[in-house]
Amino acid sequence: MTPERAVALNALSLYGVAAVLAAAFAAQFVLNELPCPLCLLQRIMFTALAIGPILNIRFGPRPSHYALSLLAALIGAMVSTRQILLHIMPGEAGYGSALRGYHYYTWALLGFIAAIALLSIILLFDRQFDGGRAHPPASAFARTAVWLVIGLTALNVVSALLECGFGACADNPVVYELLKR
Numbered sequence: 001m002t003p004e005r006a007v008a009l010n011a012l013s014l015y016g017v018a019a020v021l022a023a024a025f026a027a028q029f030v031l032n033e034l035p036c037p038l039c040l041l042q043r044i045m046f047t048a049l050a051i052g053p054i055l056n057i058r059f060g061p062r063p064s065h066y067a068l069s070l071l072a073a074l075i076g077a078m079v080s081t082r083q084i085l086l087h088i089m090p091g092e093a094g095y096g097s098a099l100r101g102y103h104y105y106t107w108a109l110l111g112f113i114a115a116i117a118l119l120s121i122i123l124l125f126d127r128q129f130d131g132g133r134a135h136p137p138a139s140a141f142a143r144t145a146v147w148l149v150i151g152l153t154a155l156n157v158v159s160a161l162l163e164c165g166f167g168a169c170a171d172n173p174v175v176y177e178l179l180k181r
Contacts, residue, residue: 003136006061006128010053013118014145017050020111021152025159027104033096034163034173038083042108043156045076049115050149057142060135061128066119073115080109095172 024043027033035043052069056062083105087094094103102110138146163169165177 003060003128007057007136007138007142009122010056010061011139011142011145013053014050014057014142014149017046017053018145018148018152020046020108021149021156024104025152025155027096028159031097034176035160036083036095036171036173037169038079038086039095039105040160040164040169041079042076042083042105045072045079045112046108047149047153047156048072049076049112050153052119054146054149057138057146063123063129066123070116070119073112073119077109077112077116080105080112084109 021043024035024039028035049069049072051072052065052067055065055068059065083095084103087103087105096104099107160169162176162178163173167177170177
């Protein structure tokens with residue numbers, strides 16, 4: 001894999017993370033569904049998944065950058081699995097609305113599993129780690145992806161602060177704590 005392709009692939013992965021974060025916001029504001037604490041943790045892990053591609057775009061591909069994303073995907077998969085197991089009992093309605101028959105936390109688990117598989121496949125291409133190659137400057141496409149993820153992350157931080165305030169988040173939030181006064 002050439003360095004240019006590696007940058008483009010990392011930028012595409014950032015657009016994927018941005019799409020997930022934007023979809024979570026759409027559910028939150030359009031459907032008026034506040035994220036639960038485990039939902040917020042899943043958003044954090046999707047954001048952490050973006051750290052590896054951002055580092056790869058800035059400094060060039062390294063196995064350690066992919067490892068950071070791989071760890072984020074593993075932790076995200078564990079958090080998603082925990083939420084699925086909380087709502088697996090027969091007759092349990094689950095938390096939030098469903099999309100195509102699955103709740104968002106189930107989709108999150110599938111997304112984290114896909115990320116683990118894709119990261120594992122990307123790590124098989126050793127040529128991207130050749131130290132003798134010059135790292136190309138980030139294209140406008142890649143820079144836009146980086147700033148889009150950073151912007152969506154900032155919006156998530158503000159949203160979580162408004163929802164939870166400065167204390168622990170409610171298990172089943174129904175109101176933005178900092179806006180109810």
